[in-house]
Amino acid sequence: MSASADVWFVIINPTSGNGRAKKKWPTIKRLLVQHGFHFKYAFTEYPGHAQLLVNQYIKHNFSRFISVGGDGTLHGIVNGIMTQTDVPFANIKVGVIPIGTGNDWVKTHQIPRDIERAIQLIKKEQCSQQDIGKIEFLNSELPPVYFNNLAGIGFDAYVVSKVSKHKNLGAIAYLLAAVIGLFSFKNFNSKVIINSEEISGKTLMILIGLCKYSGGGMQLTHHPNPVDGLFDVSIVENLSKFEILKHLPKLFNGKIYTVKQVQHLKTTSLKIYVEPDACLLVEADGELVGAGAIELSLIPKALSFYC
């Protein structure tokens, strides 16, 4: 393979946006050529493939990647960069053409949903560095997972496990899965070690945010900032189903901090212990990544994005 730092590598997830990425690829390819990009490309063939492609192509000197897909595709690319040891993370740059279902990460960075405008933005080659989160599983052999948007344990991960069958409905799928999920999810006991403090009790979910939006436009943490070197943590205590439904609009309008059963904290690291038998799922950037107790740490301004 010809190695070149000047050639872009484009990763397309054909399933993103309910198949829209595959349909739109001929248009995207034509626009990339029109805008003067020299690139190689590959379609992901299975979940997890984006990470392997990035691992592999970094070895061949590629340092500029473009994600054509949604938050899950970008998550794979981020993990491909963070799990390789050939090149310093800071030398790799990522652009995004958002064509997924939720497209939550791009909202924080105001990356246009319009394909040509997204390409023009990448073409400007102006980068911003962003904090990246690392999740380590305390009671299993699973490898660490990195995230660029938001991670969570409990109800939100349960929703992620249910959302795929509704994705044909677009971003509303997350809300629908949340409402349906309410009737089968059971709150759990947790212990969070954060800023030398221990917070224990019955919990609905714990969210660890870097960027503002998740779940198709929900705002689940208070004032997250992807460049401040801090996680914005929401510990959502024992809300009943009725209370969740009552507060539903606050998940979208940024007023979650007004709900008294939600504690907000900022930190660079935390540990979350949960009942071992509850088998609580963990999600990162809308992808299911594991289950059980976790430790999270923040890597300041680890990655550069065209935005």
Ligand SMILES: Nc1ncnc2c1ncn2[C@@H]1O[C@H](COP(=O)(O)OP(=O)(O)OP(=O)(O)O)[C@@H](O)[C@H]1O
């Ligand atoms: N060829 C493939 N077949 C099946 N799944 C794939 C394939 N390639 C990638 N995937 C998986 O598809 C999932 C969804 O991708 P992605 O998140 O980009 O799209 P989306 O779900 O439509 O958008 P969003 O996450 O923004 O709502 C990811 O978990 C990814 O690992």
